[in-house]
Amino acid sequence: MKLVFERSMPGRGTRYLPDLDVPVHLPDAAARQAALNLPELPETETDRHYTALAGQTYGVNNGFYPLGSCTMKYNPQINEEMAALPGFTQIHPLQDPETVKGCLEVMETLEKFLCEITGMDAVTLQPAAGAHGEFTGLLLIKAYHRERGDMARTKIIVPDSAHGTNPASASMAGFDVVSIPSDGNGCVDLEALKAAVGPDTAGLMLTNPNTVGLFDPNILEITRIVHEAGGLCYYDGANLNAVMGIARPGDMGFDVIHVNLHKTFSTPHGGGGPGSGPGGCKAFLAKYLPGKGVEGSIGDVRSFSSNFLVAVKALTYILSIGREGIPAAAENAVLNANYMKEKLKDIFPMAFDKVCMHEFVISMEKMKEETGVSALDLAKAMLDHGIHPPTMYFPLIVHEALMVEPTETETKETLDEAVSIFREICEEALANPQSMHEKPLHTAVRRPDEVLAARNPVIRYDFEA
Amino acid sequence: MGSYVPNTPSEQQEMLKECGFSGFDDLYRDIPESVRLKTPLDLPEGRSELGVRRLMEEMAEKNTIYRHIFRGAGAYNHYIPAIVNTIAGKEEFRTAYTPYQAEISQGVLQTIFEYQTDICTLTGMEASNASVYDGAVAAAEACEMCRERKRSVILVSGTVDPKTLSVVRTYSFGRDVKVISVPEKDGITDTEELKKLLTSEVSCLLVQHPNYYGILEPMEELTEAVHAAGARIIESCNPVSLAILKTPGELGVDIAVGEGQPLGIPLSFGGPYLGFMAAGKKMMRKLPGRIVGQTVDCDGNRTYVLTLQAREQHIRREKASSNICSNEALCALRAAAYLAAMGPEGFRSVAVQSTSKAHYLQEKLAEAGLTLCCPDKEFFHEFVTVCPEPEKVLSALDKNGILGGLPLGNGRILWCATEMNTREEIDKVSGIVKEVTGA
Numbered sequence: 064m065k066l067v068f069e070r071s072m073p074g075r076g077t078r079y080l081p082d083l084d085v086p087v088h089l090p091d092a093a094a095r096q097a098a099l100n101l102p103e104l105p106e107t108e109t110d111r112h113y114t115a116l117a118g119q120t121y122g123v124n125n126g127f128y129p130l131g132s133c134t135m136k137y138n139p140q141i142n143e144e145m146a147a148l149p150g151f152t153q154i155h156p157l158q159d160p161e162t163v164k165g166c167l168e169v170m171e172t173l174e175k176f177l178c179e180i181t182g183m184d185a186v187t188l189q190p191a192a193g194a195h196g197e198f199t200g201l202l203l204i205k206a207y208h209r210e211r212g213d214m215a216r217t218k219i220i221v222p223d224s225a226h227g228t229n230p231a232s233a234s235m236a237g238f239d240v241v242s243i244p245s246d247g248n249g250c251v252d253l254e255a256l257k258a259a260v261g262p263d264t265a266g267l268m269l270t271n272p273n274t275v276g277l278f279d280p281n282i283l284e285i286t287r288i289v290h291e292a293g294g295l296c297y298y299d300g301a302n303l304n305a306v307m308g309i310a311r312p313g314d315m316g317f318d319v320i321h322v323n324l325h326k327t328f329s330t331p332h333g334g335g336g337p338g339s340g341p342g343g344c345k346a347f348l349a350k351y352l353p354g355k356g357v358e359g360s361i362g363d364v365r366s367f368s369s370n371f372l373v374a375v376k377a378l379t380y381i382l383s384i385g386r387e388g389i390p391a392a393a394e395n396a397v398l399n400a401n402y403m404k405e406k407l408k409d410i411f412p413m414a415f416d417k418v419c420m421h422e423f424v425i426s427m428e429k430m431k432e433e434t435g436v437s438a439l440d441l442a443k444a445m446l447d448h449g450i451h452p453p454t455m456y457f458p459l460i461v462h463e464a465l466m467v468e469p470t471e472t473e474t475k476e477t478l479d480e481a482v483s484i485f486r487e488i489c490e491e492a493l494a495n496p497q498s499m500h501e502k503p504l505h506t507a508v509r510r511p512d513e514v515l516a517a518r519n520p521v522i523r524y525d526f527e528a
Numbered sequence: 529m530g531s532y533v534p535n536t537p538s539e540q541q542e543m544l545k546e547c548g549f550s551g552f553d554d555l556y557r558d559i560p561e562s563v564r565l566k567t568p569l570d571l572p573e574g575r576s577e578l579g580v581r582r583l584m585e586e587m588a589e590k591n592t593i594y595r596h597i598f599r600g601a602g603a604y605n606h607y608i609p610a611i612v613n614t615i616a617g618k619e620e621f622r623t624a625y626t627p628y629q630a631e632i633s634q635g636v637l638q639t640i641f642e643y644q645t646d647i648c649t650l651t652g653m654e655a656s657n658a659s660v661y662d663g664a665v666a667a668a669e670a671c672e673m674c675r676e677r678k679r680s681v682i683l684v685s686g687t688v689d690p691k692t693l694s695v696v697r698t699y700s701f702g703r704d705v706k707v708i709s710v711p712e713k714d715g716i717t718d719t720e721e722l723k724k725l726l727t728s729e730v731s732c733l734l735v736q737h738p739n740y741y742g743i744l745e746p747m748e749e750l751t752e753a754v755h756a757a758g759a760r761i762i763e764s765c766n767p768v769s770l771a772i773l774k775t776p777g778e779l780g781v782d783i784a785v786g787e788g789q790p791l792g793i794p795l796s797f798g799g800p801y802l803g804f805m806a807a808g809k810k811m812m813r814k815l816p817g818r819i820v821g822q823t824v825d826c827d828g829n830r831t832y833v834l835t836l837q838a839r840e841q842h843i844r845r846e847k848a849s850s851n852i853c854s855n856e857a858l859c860a861l862r863a864a865a866y867l868a869a870m871g872p873e874g875f876r877s878v879a880v881q882s883t884s885k886a887h888y889l890q891e892k893l894a895e896a897g898l899t900l901c902c903p904d905k906e907f908f909h910e911f912v913t914v915c916p917e918p919e920k921v922l923s924a925l926d927k928n929g930i931l932g933g934l935p936l937g938n939g940r941i942l943w944c945a946t947e948m949n950t951r952e953e954i955d956k957v958s959g960i961v962k963e964v965t966g967a
Contacts, residue, residue, distance in 0.1 A: 064634070064638065066638065066641070066642060066645075067642050067864075067868050068642070068645065075871075076871035076873060076874065077609075077869065077871075077874075078874065079607060079609045079869065079870065079874055080607060080874065080877055080878070080881065080947055083877075083880070083881050083884055083885075084950060084951040085884050085885055085887075085888035085951050085954070086884065086887075086888065087880065087884050088880075088883055088884040088886075088887040088888075089772065089880065089883070090744065090772065090773065090883070090906055090908070091906060092906075093744060093747075093773055093774050093906075094772060094773065094774065095770065095771065095772055095773055095774055095775060095778070096774070096778060097652050097775050097777065097778060099649065099771060099872040099875070099876065100649045100872070101646065101649065101867050101868070101870070101871055101872045101875055102867070102868045102871065103871045103872065103873075104868060104871070106611055106869070109611060109615075109865070109868050109869055110611060110614070110615075112868070113615040113618065113639075113865060114618070115635075116621075116634075116635035116636070116638055116639055117618040117620040117621055117635055118620070118635065119632075119633075119634040119635035119638075120620040120621055120624050120627075120632075120633060120634075120635035120636045121620065121624060121629075121632040121633060122619055122620045122621070122622065122623030122624040123623040123624075124619045124620070124623050125620060125623075128625070130625055130628075133625050135625060136532070137532050138622070138623050139532060141577050141580060141581065143617070143622075144581075145580075145581070145584040145585075145588075148584070148585065148588040149588075149593055150585075150587075150588025150589055150590075150591045150593060151588050151591070151796065151797065152794040152795065152796050153593045153594075153794065153795060154591050154592075154593070154795060154796070154797040155594070155597060155599055155603055155605070155795050155797075155931060156602075156603050156795065156796075156797050156798030156799075157599060157601055157602075157603065157934055158592065158594075158599075158931065159926075162591065162592035163591050163592070163797065164590040164591065165586075165587040165588050165589065165590030165591040166587075166591055166797045168587050168590065169587055176571055179569050179570050179571055180569060180571075191661035191662065191665075191799065191800065191854075191856070192661065192852070192853065192854035192855070193853065193854060194841070194851040194852055194853045194854065195661060195665075195851075195852075197851065198702065198851060201702075202698065202701060202702055205701070205702070206701075226842075226853075227840075227841040227842035227843070227844075227845050227848070227853075228841050228842075228851050228853050230841075230845040230846035231841035231844070231845060231846060231848040231850065231851035232851040233846065234846040234847070234848075234851075235672075235699075235702050235703070235850070235851050236702040237701075237702050237703055237704050240845075240846040277558065278556070278558040278559050279558075280558045280559075280560065282560065282563070283560055283562070283563065306556075306559070308565065308568075308569055309556055309559065309564065309565060310556075310559050310563045310564055310565060311563075311565065314563050314565075315563055325854065329532070331622045331623045331858075332623070332624065332625045332626070332854070333621065333622055333624070333856075333857050333858030333859075333861075334621050334622075334624040334625070334626070334627060334633075334636035334639070334640075334857040334858060334861065335625075335626040335627070335636075335640075335658065335659075335818060335854065335855050335856075335857030335858075336659070336800075336854040336855040336856045336857045336858065336859075337661075337799070337800035337854070337855075337856045337857075337858060337859060338854040339800075340854075353698070361698055361701060362694050362695070362697050362698035362701065363664075363691065363694045363695050363698060364665070364695060364698055364699075365661055365662050365664055365665055365695060365799070366602055366662050366663065366664040366689075366691040366692065366695065366787070366798065366801070367602075367603070367662075367691075367797070367798025367799055367801075368797065368798050368799070369797075369798065369799055370661075370799040370800040371796055371797040371798055371799050371800075372796050372799070372800060373799075373800060375584070378584075379580055379584055381571065382572065382574075382575055382580045382583060382584075383574060383575060383577065383580050384531040384532065384574050385571060385572055385573045385574025385575065386568050386569045386570075386571035386572065386573060386574070387531075387568070387573065387574060388531030388532075388533075388574045389531070389569060389571065390565075390568075390569075391531040391533055392531040392532070392533060394552045394555065395531070395533045395535065395540065397552075397555045397556075398540060398543055398544060398547075398552070398555060399543075401547050401549070401555060402543045402546065402547055405546065405547045405548075418554070418555060418557060418558065420555075442629070443631070446629060446631050446632055451625075451629065451632070452629060454628075455628075457842070471531065471532070471533050472532045472533065472534065473534070474534045474535060475535050475539050475543060503631050506631035506632055507631065507632070507634050508630070508631055508634055508825040508827075508829050508831040509631060509825040509826050509827055509829075510631065510825060510826050511630045511631075511823050511824070511825050511826075511831040511832075511833045512823045512824050512825070512826070512831075513823065513833055513835070515823045515824065516821040516822070516823035516833050516835040517821070517835050517836055517837075517838070520655075520812065520819075520821050520835060520836060521821055521822040521823075522641070522644055522655055522656070522812070522819055522820065522821050522822070522835070522836075523641070523644050523645040523648045523654075523655070523656065524641070524642070524645040
């Protein structure tokens with residue numbers, strides 16, 4: 064497809080502004096000499112360009128999107144309309160507090176609801192994404208130990224099944240990362256944890272349900288071990304959708320958390336963002352939170368209060384589904400995952416064959432060894448069937464992993480259809496393994512040369528070429 | 529009401545049965561009994577869509593919408609053509625995840641590639657990432673890009689937006705890096721003081737141009753001083769100003785960052801906004817976050833993919849250049865669509881109109897008795913005045929539905945004008961101020 068710059072014709076364009084009605088002023092010196100190579104398109108062309116690009120983009124509204132660990136549930140339309148209210152979009156962030164009472168009410172109400180859902184005492188909406196929330200939460204942990212003069216606590220323990228953001232966030236917060244192995248069930252190895260904790264332990268970061276889709280049954284023991292060693296427990300809320308309204312991280316012994324409004328609370332992901340990753344904590348850490356104007360805070364992690372419009376969408380969602388809808392969403396997310404797993408497990412080897420939470424992990428290791436067909440090949444074959452593939456090659460502890468998260472907003476028919484596509488592809492792979500390396504055949508483009516992209520980076524259009 | 533769960537209770541029971549469960553409780557058998565919630569959450573009952581709409585609209589109505597805005601300070605009121613909202617509202621863009629599967633994500637990948645190209649055009653730099661959370665975070669991430677083993681001290685000019693400084697300090701608390709504020713003199717960075725602070729431990733200087741007070745910094749002089757000391761210079765810039773001011777590339781700075789909100793993103797009480805980052809080719813591999821690159825598919829067709837992922841957290845984990853995963857892609861799409869709609873002439877007009885109206889506003893306010901601070905300095909579309917009773921001035925404007933400038937203390941007000949402010953409106957402001965000051 065043509066780039067917007069390739070559609071451009073000098074002199075074309077649409078005028079959106081009236082003439083200048085005051086004397087013109089231009090800076091004396093320091094004027095731009097470089098060409099301003101922006102596209103020149105009539106509005107019809109601009110509109111068609113983006114309509115064509117949208118046609119080559121796959122969103123939740125296009126179809127099934129079982130992308131594990133991403134919770135691609137339906138994004139309700141009412142959320143969008145509420146976030147588009149002029150009473151929210153046209154408010155300057157530096158208006159007098161008296162004039163933004165509605166915005167403050169949105170934030171306070173959402174914070175209160177998130178406290179209740181997670182069992183925390185205080186929440187900040189400042190973090191703009193999950194990883195941003197992790198960084199914020201880890202700084203809380205750092206500030207806590209520092210204030211107590213406990214300077215030796217420099218290590219954060221992270222299970223090897225964790226999302227990559229966990230160790231990266233710990234590193235950004237100035238901690239050394241201690242990776243501990245998982246046990247045979249994909250859960251925290253208690254002996255390894257006991258061996259890892261000590262006077263240098265600042266804390267543990269844990270996702271629960273974890274990244275293989277299991278609720279760690281030793282959770283109380285885990286948080287006790289860390290607390291007894293003087294560390295704090297951080298809960299990565301990426302998988303909260305499985306347990307909201309059923310159990311709360313605050314009751315499991317966690318001190319600091321983040322949640323992902325763009326996963327659990329139905330706000331759209333926008334092709335990469337904006338998300339929102341509110342951070343929460345127990346009362347003894349609340350004074351360190353950013354964005355509260357409290358003495359002792361770690362300081363701001365962004366310019367203004369929050370990804371406010373995302374907060375509006377999440378609040379709309381919680382108000383819509385309410386106290387009975389929250390656990391119902393969790394239960395059905397877990398049911399849908401178990402249902403798909405049950406329908407697939409005879410031909411797809413499950414990495415851990417037990418009751419799963421909201422997602423499950425398939426390991427294609429055996430098929431890879433026997434037929435040469437990889438998890439990637441299977442995922443690519445799914446593209447020809449019009450469904451989004453599961454997450455590939457994560458978590459790292461499962462070889463040839465495919466991680467499937469159907470979410471609660473899919474119908475039984477959609478799940479059945481996906482199951483039959485999965486099975487059909489598996490049968491084709493066994494019958495004709497060579498054909499799988501050619502997939503997909505019917506997409507807008509086929510498999511990209513990623514090595515070329517990295518070796519010879521072309522990351523902008525070249526106007527001189 | 530409900531939970532957007534489509535399956536009926538009887539279907540749910542059937543599915544449970546097919547899996548061999550007697551009820552939902554069976555699904556949660558791994559959760560220790562003592563942790564299971566025994567009572568429902570203390571939340572309101574679910575509401576109908578109409579009920580929720582009423583509640584949310586009531587909240588929105590408690591806010592004051594100002595028809596006339598003369599406040600900037602990091603968030604700017606610009607015109608957003610209707611088509612920008614249409615494009616950003618397209619549900620494929622809105623409801624997609626990060627484009628991991630390139631074959632079905634060419635649309636979103638191409639929009640990011642076009643955005644990266646636009647950011648390179650505006651800044652005159654060679655490499656842009658796909659966005660970070662906001663302008664302040666972009667500045668903090670840029671400081672981290674400059675850190676070296678023996679050079680870690682960050683200098684921040686005293687004329688940088690205090691909110692940006694606060695975020696840089698927070699990020700530096702993480703890395704245990706020292707941040708030193710460079711004094712300002714007459715509204716700009718004090719070059720002489722800067723030279724004294726440029727030791728061999730300094731990694732970079734962060735400067736804002738136009739600065740927090742709207743004033744143009746002596747960028748050539750600063751760049752020369754910083755480079756002479758072997759450090760790097762980061763320019764935080766307003767993207768609109770780049771239509772008419774020398775680009776960071778022309779100025780020779782190492783990294784350009786800024787808040788992309790003026791590019792078609794509504795004020796929205798502060799977010800979501802858009803942090804843009806661009807650097808020269810040499811620092812490309814130190815950029816945080818997603819980057820889209822062009823390649824070919826197995827049939828030789830032009831194709832776009834996420835690239836240079838060896839920098840990123842999902843590959844490098846604790847050694848990654850940053851932890852960023854989700855970014856502000858839909859805001860980046862807005863910015864690209866805005867620039868496509870405005871075109872070079874339209875976008876230049878936004879800059880020219882903004883600075884022209886700011887200068888007209890300044891003259892009219894001077895006539896009304898508000899003294900311009902640092903009158904010998906050139907400003908873009910913001911400026912500071914001083915007067916004895918700024919509260920009275922602002923509250924008189926407020927009574928007329930006008931959001932005046934931002935009070936900075938000591939009688940100072942930071943004003944902003946854009947293409948949205950008409951001559952009539954500015955004359956009205958001047959008249960109201962005159963009544964207060966008696967000038």
